[in-house]
Amino acid sequence: MSASGPRLQPTIFERSKPGRGGGLVPHPPSDALDRIPTEQRRERPAGLPELNEAEVVRHYVNLSQLNHAIDVGFYPLGSCTMKWNPKVNEWAARLPGFANLHPLAPDVTTQGTLQLLWELEQILLEVTGMRAVTLQPAAGAHGELTGILMIRAYHEARGDTAxxxxxxxxxxxxxxxxxxxxxxxxxxxLPHEDDGGVAVEAFRRALGPQTAAIMITNPSTLGIFESRIGELLEAVHEAGALAYMDGANLNAILGRFRPGDAGFDVMHINTHKTFSTPHGGGGPGAGPVAVNERLEPYLPAPRILRDPDGAFRLERPGERPTSIGRMRAFVGSTGVLLRAYAYLRTHGGSGLAEVTDDAVLAANYLKHRLAESGAFDIPFEGVCKHEFIASASSIKKRTGIRTLDIAKRLLDHGFHAPTVYFPLTVDEAMLIEPTETESVETLDAFADALVAIAEEADRDPDVIRSAPHTAPVRRLDEAAAARNPNLRWRPAAGDWTPCPD
Amino acid sequence: MVPSDLRYTKDHEWVRLDGDTATVGVTQYAADQLGDIVFVDQPDVGRTVEQYATFGVVESVKAVSDLYAPISGEVAEVNGELAAKPELVNSDPFGAGWMIKVKVADPSQLDDLLDAAAYERLVAEG
Structure with a gap:
């Protein structure tokens, strides 16, 4: 792709004109550099772009309008839980008492934030049925690593190193x-059975004294609740292993299923998904990890403690030698955790159960509408949880139109595509997660769009193959982008260089 | 139709034996299912690979998948062209898109693999 579409603009560096700063940013006083050693000073001034304020604001506002976003339209990206992010959370996270706190401020001046985080921990324990929690991990995968490192520490502490x-x-x-x-x-x-659950026989064969843990995403990425969970966990514990639950799909079980009660030893919570935060494109996130009594000694340090006098404080270095140590700077993604707290407090217990009921209802409604249309294959019949799989396998065999083409064509209808080609176990997969925050009119409009595209595949496949037609850029060459990534803008040779290499 | 002189794994790798050297790649079916391949992570020359164990990784715009060795032995050569032109795996999987050559320890391991007819049946069953 070249950045040359009609709605695309040159980079901020290319728009720079020497001397056009508007004079609003004062130059540093002439003696400001006096105490900086000469060898530490740059030889040339920093090549910051120079534009007037209106140009800068317009540049970024226009850029922001090139993206599809949850604030713009429906975003049924399976497994990502792109629910509406309530604006009251943004207000809460921006309160100056929280937002302007210095991360190195002493505990005595951060009591409010520590109390909020401590209370958030208590709520997460109630939601998950676990014993203790760390808020440190920066997102889900980081939480997984934290959890598995604790499991490793647990086995090692028992001398069970095989x-x-x-x-x-x-x-x-x-x-x-x-x-x-x-x-x-x-x-x-481990393979899965026809119903989407873990294949029990293969599981039993794989389980043994060499097994450290099982990691189960429940509900799974097929949108299916693992109905044999009791049997699986019993066998895992009998074999001396521990059970990790990937809680990325917690949105489907709030108030209905507590992993701690089911026997899971450790799980992570993607607060940016389940408890809302604008996310995508790599962050920001937060992945608290909750554990039962087996793993509590190994939690990362520092934990947030409440002393008998009611004061909150961070654990001191070395206070708990069994800890696996620090997993992240400071106490975690505090801004994201604040939004989760606001979300949990505004919903309350009954509100959370309603979130799950509506998320599951929305997914089943959409699944039923697509199944009824006959336009798409629905590989796993029956009731789903918060997301489901549709497949364009038959459409591809009949017309040559692939899931990727359909995903691109959806953009012309004003919808973000679902997750495509995942999970890998389903041919031409689309993983669709509508979330609880969409109206029935939106769900209907999305189903109508998918059915219309399926019909178009028979009638006029070239329109789909060349989609999108209305997006700021047309079909991108993803293979070329991955083979020869161009990740950094550089000035053309001979140009004035505002940003020296 | 797949070449009749090759042997195949259930994971869609092929192997061709010339003397004690086996050439290994992935099948057209695998390449089509993966879509545009953007990167092939190959083992170092001299490394030992085990039959049915992973010897590398292939990355496409759709997925990242392990590559499984059809036969044990020492890696004698890797296809250096794939570093700059991974698309050869899509355009010519049985030819220029080959991945590694292995100095074979035990040629009888080939007997465990699928012949062309059995592999075609596997693909037809989906």
Whole structure:
């Protein structure tokens, strides 16, 4: 792609004109550099772009309008839980008492934030049925690593060092096997049954004295609740292994299923998904990890403690030698955790159960509408949880139109595409997660658009193959972008260089 | 139709034995299912690969997948062209898109693999 479409603009550097700063940013006083050693000073001034204020604001406002976003339209990206992010959370996170807090401020001046985080921990424990929680991990996958490192520490503390394998069903999140590898363990993949659940026989064969843990995404990435969870966890514990639950799909079980009660030893919570925060494109996130009594000693340090006099404080270095140590600077993604707190407080217990009921209802409604249309394959029949799989396998065989083409064509209808080609176990997969925050009119409009595209595939496939037609850029060459990534703007040779290399 | 002189794994790798050297790649079916391939992570020359164990990773715009060795032995050569032109795996999977050459330890391991007819049946069953 070249940045030359009609709605695309040159970069801010290319628009820069020497001397056009508007004079609003004062130059530093002439003696400002006196105490900086000469060898530390740059030889040339920093090449900051120079534009007037109106140009800068317009540049970024126009850029922001090129993206599809949850504030613009429906965003049914399966597994990502792109629910509406209540604006009251943004207000709360921007309160100056929270937002302007210095991360190195002493505990005595940060009591409000510590109390909020401590209370958030209590709420998360109630939601998950667990014993203790760390708020440190920066997002889900980081939470997984934290959890598996604690499991490793648990086995090592017992002298049980031969446990080197982690069982991961093929319907789990792709991050699970990556986590096991990062933690120095080996992944053993488990197949699934026709109903989407873990294949029990294969599971029993794989389980043994070498098993450190099983990682189960529940509900799975097929949108299916693991109905044999009791049987699986019993066998895991009998074998001396521990059970990790990937809680990325917690939106489907709030108030209805507590992983701690079911026997899971550890789980992470993607607060940016389940409890809302604008996310995508790599962050920001927060992935608190909740554990039962087996793993509590190994929680990362520092924990947030409440002393008998009611004061809150951070654990002191070395106070709990069994800890696996620090997983992140300071106490975590505080801004994201604040939004989760606001979300949880505004919903309350009954509100959370309603969130789940509506999320599951919306997914089943959309699934039923697509099944009824006959336009798409629905590989797993029956009731789903908060997301479901549709497939364009038949459409592809009949017309050559692939899921990727349909995803691009959806943009012309004003919708973000669902997750495509994931999970890998389903041909031409679309993973659709509507979330609880969409109206029935929106769900109907999305179903209508998908059915219309399926009909168009027979009638006028070239329109789909060349989609999108209304987006700021047309079909991108994803293969070329991945093979020859161009990640940084550089000035043309001979140009004035505002940003020296 | 797949080449009849090759042996195949259930994971869609192929192997061709010339003397004690086996050439390994992925099948057309695998390449089509993966879509545009953007990167092939190959083992170092001299490394030992085990039959059915992973020897590398192939990355496409759709997915990242492990590559499984059809046969054990020592890596004698890797296809250096794939570093700059991974698309060769899509355009010519049985030819210029080959991945590694292995100095074979035990040629009888080939007997465990699928012949062309059995592999075609596997693909037809989906």
């Amino acid at each position: 446990r080197t394998e982690v069982l991961v069903p093929d319907s789990a999140h792709g991050t699970n096997p990556a986590t096991a590898t990062m933690a120095g363990l080996h992944t053993v993949s």
